[in-house]
Amino acid sequence: MKYISDYIVPIGPEGLYIIDTGKWRTRRPEMDIVKCKKCGTCFLYCPVHAVKRHEDKSYTIDYTYCKGCGICANECRFDSIEMIPEEGDSDA
Amino acid sequence: MKEIRLHGIGGMGTVKAGEILVHETVKEGKYGNSMPFFGFERQGAPVTSFVRLDDKPIRPKNKVYQPDCVIVLDPSLLVSANVFEGLNDNSIFVVNSRIENLEAIKISDRVARIAYVDATGIAMELLNRAIPNTIMLGAFARATGWAERKSLEEVIVKFFGEKNREAFRRGYDEVKVIELGEGQL
Amino acid sequence: MPEIKVQNGNMAAATGAALCRPDVIAAYPITPQTPVVEYLTQFKADGEIESTMSEVESELSAMSVVTGASLAGSRTFTATASQGLALMYEPYFRASTLRLPIVMAVVNREMISPQTLWGGPQDALCVRDAGWIQIYVEDNQEILDTIILAFRLAEDKGVLLPVNVCYDGFYLSHMSERVEVPDQASVDAFLPHYVPEHIKLDPIRPMSVDPLTNGYLLTEYRLRHTQGHQRALKLIDELDAEFANQFGRSYGGLVEEYCNTDSDAVLVTMGSMTGVAREAVDLARARGRKIGLLKLRAVRPFPGARVVKAIAGRKAFGVVDRSVSFGWGTGITFQEIRSAMYGEGSNIPAVPMIGGLGGEDVTIEHMMLAIDCIYKAVESGLSNETVWLNKEIDIM
Numbered sequence: 116m117k118y119i120s121d122y123i124v125p126i127g128p129e130g131l132y133i134i135d136t137g138k139w140r141t142r143r144p145e146m147d148i149v150k151c152k153k154c155g156t157c158f159l160y161c162p163v164h165a166v167k168r169h170e171d172k173s174y175t176i177d178y179t180y181c182k183g184c185g186i187c188a189n190e191c192r193f194d195s196i197e198m199i200p201e202e203g204d205s206d207a
Numbered sequence: 208m209k210e211i212r213l214h215g216i217g218g219m220g221t222v223k224a225g226e227i228l229v230h231e232t233v234k235e236g237k238y239g240n241s242m243p244f245f246g247f248e249r250q251g252a253p254v255t256s257f258v259r260l261d262d263k264p265i266r267p268k269n270k271v272y273q274p275d276c277v278i279v280l281d282p283s284l285l286v287s288a289n290v291f292e293g294l295n296d297n298s299i300f301v302v303n304s305r306i307e308n309l310e311a312i313k314i315s316d317r318v319a320r321i322a323y324v325d326a327t328g329i330a331m332e333l334l335n336r337a338i339p340n341t342i343m344l345g346a347f348a349r350a351t352g353w354a355e356r357k358s359l360e361e362v363i364v365k366f367f368g369e370k371n372r373e374a375f376r377r378g379y380d381e382v383k384v385i386e387l388g389e390g391q392l
Numbered sequence: 393m394p395e396i397k398v399q400n401g402n403m404a405a406a407t408g409a410a411l412c413r414p415d416v417i418a419a420y421p422i423t424p425q426t427p428v429v430e431y432l433t434q435f436k437a438d439g440e441i442e443s444t445m446s447e448v449e450s451e452l453s454a455m456s457v458v459t460g461a462s463l464a465g466s467r468t469f470t471a472t473a474s475q476g477l478a479l480m481y482e483p484y485f486r487a488s489t490l491r492l493p494i495v496m497a498v499v500n501r502e503m504i505s506p507q508t509l510w511g512g513p514q515d516a517l518c519v520r521d522a523g524w525i526q527i528y529v530e531d532n533q534e535i536l537d538t539i540i541l542a543f544r545l546a547e548d549k550g551v552l553l554p555v556n557v558c559y560d561g562f563y564l565s566h567m568s569e570r571v572e573v574p575d576q577a578s579v580d581a582f583l584p585h586y587v588p589e590h591i592k593l594d595p596i597r598p599m600s601v602d603p604l605t606n607g608y609l610l611t612e613y614r615l616r617h618t619q620g621h622q623r624a625l626k627l628i629d630e631l632d633a634e635f636a637n638q639f640g641r642s643y644g645g646l647v648e649e650y651c652n653t654d655s656d657a658v659l660v661t662m663g664s665m666t667g668v669a670r671e672a673v674d675l676a677r678a679r680g681r682k683i684g685l686l687k688l689r690a691v692r693p694f695p696g697a698r699v700v701k702a703i704a705g706r707k708a709f710g711v712v713d714r715s716v717s718f719g720w721g722t723g724i725t726f727q728e729i730r731s732a733m734y735g736e737g738s739n740i741p742a743v744p745m746i747g748g749l750g751g752e753d754v755t756i757e758h759m760m761l762a763i764d765c766i767y768k769a770v771e772s773g774l775s776n777e778t779v780w781l782n783k784e785i786d787i788m
Binding site (some may be wrong): 225226229230233238239240241242243244265266267268269270272 | 396397398530531560562563564566567568569570664665667668670671753754755756
């Protein structure tokens with residue numbers, strides 16, 4: 116009998132690849148650091164952990180995996196994030 | 208193999224009494240099993256315990272239907288429970304009863320030996336609680352001779368403490384054992 | 393040195409589990425299993441075991457916690473009964489298909505309705521196709537020993553499947569009898585440390601666990617699962633011999649035959665009622681009937697070959713079931729046994745019998761009646777309609 120899997124259970128240590136969600140964007144979030152009150156809501160809600168938290172409790176967006184879903188802009192209570200159309204490539 | 212059925216009321220230590228008999232027999236290098244049967248587990252509900260004792264491993268795990276000995280821990284059960292059901296011929300009947308006059312109790316004619324002791328009275332006197340099981344075990348040991356007296360006493364003390372040593376001994380000493388011959392009572 | 397004690401079935405189960413040094417125990421109480429949880433919690437409180445006890449709020453939680461712990465590489469134990477087993481069905485299926493070597497004691501209890509508390513294997517038998525190994529035992533010594541065997545079986549690299557050790561509620565769980573408890577050193581020698589390789593949540597060796605899987609791969613994993621059961625078929629017999637060698641007690645492995653070598657008919661039972669069946673066989677033999685007894689231990693994997701070997705060539709067989717397979721109108725293990733006999737023994741008259749439901753006692757009279765029914769089939773050469781033992785006895 117020929118097997119295509121080496122494993123007896125559905126696991127996958129190889130072929131674990133990271134989906135480049137950064138390439139999915141058609142709009143990108145822009146953060147206004149003046150309006151930003153560092154409440155951390157966007158950090159909690161971002162589904163791909165694109166919002167990074169720094170030592171001084173400030174937050175920035177890392178565009179490597181940001182897929183432009185707009186949840187951070189939607190959830191921000193202080194309107195400090197705006198979704199603007201993506202242009203060109205996805206490098207931050 | 209000896210089969211024993213204990214009848215009690217929830218809270219009297221009927222189940223524990225059955226287990227103690229097994230502890231004693233296993234301590235002596237023999238075999239026993241003890242199984243309780245009750246409906247809802249609560250004080251005041253009727254409780255039956257089924258015990259088997261033997262020199263070799265015991266296979267049946269079900270209820271006892273033809274007991275060689277019945278132990279009744281409360282006199283009210285003589286009326287309210289079917290304590291005589293299935294009794295073997297020549298069986299031994301051990302009952303917690305204050306009644307001196309045996310004619311007042313209707314005894315089955317399959318009982319060959321009856322043993323009675325006022326276990327509740329002794330329990331109230333010694334332990335201040337109406338839990339007659341240790342006294343009844345003493346009565347059982349004397350009436351049947353199926354358990355080593357010393358051994359049983361030690362198991363009881365191990366489970367219930369020194370106070371019950373006296374209770375066991377009183378049960379053993381004060382139980383009245385009557386052989387019922389032909390045409391008795 | 394082993395110690396002779398007097399234990400009820402639940403204490404025997406808790407003691408057996410404790411001796412196997414589980415890393416994590418999570419269980420939710422349900423009559424008649426509750427004392428198992430209480431005893432294990434007491435052992436932990438007294439410092440007798442080092443397991444992490446996880447207090448959970450339901451059986452669903454219990455199986456989920458134990459699944460997670462097993463995925464993280466722990467040896468795990470849990471216990472439940474009837475409604476609790478039903479409640480944990482969702483993670484129960486996953487535990488076997490993720491090949492986690494969890495050991496669970498099932499204190500067999502009738503499923504409601506009608507409202508009932510008493511013993512019967514309907515609960516575990518109804519989930520027999522969820523992929524777990526299931527072994528049903530006859531007395532308290534067997535409970536303790538089989539739990540130790542279960543861990544060894546489950547963790548074998550060719551098996552890697554969870555195991556149910558099933559014992560009758562009240563008849564065994566609340567019945568006190570003599571039990572020989574092995575010492576910790578002997579159990580340690582029999583049961584080595586569990587080291588998972590096939591699946592593990594480990595940051596050092598990350599893997600995706602259970603992603604959405606296509607049918608082609610799923611089929612392959614199911615096939616591998618059945619291979620685990622095939623391996624268990626062999627191993628259950630082998631381990632029984634090894635256990636007997638070390639501890640001096642044997643249970644026959646997948647099945648046990650009693651007085652069956654020269655029999656002309658076979659009575660098949662499972663669980664605690666086997667005890668009274670042995671008495672009945674002795675009694676029937678004393679009266680000149682050459683009846684043999686087959687005690688079914690493993691229901692999954694099903695020991696087809698050994699069942700055939702025990703029944704082939706006889707003039708009839710009867711199965712006393714403490715369960716109901718509703719659509720068939722017979723007991724559940726009857727279906728399994730008859731299915732195994734198809735082929736080599738398909739023309740042997742078969743007598744399905746149901747008794748002992750809902751806490752009704754199976755007595756020696758019932759077993760003698762069962763033997764009578766089997767011999768009626770021997771004479772007529774025909775299979776029977778289902779005999780409902782408790783109802784038939786009333787007529788007699």
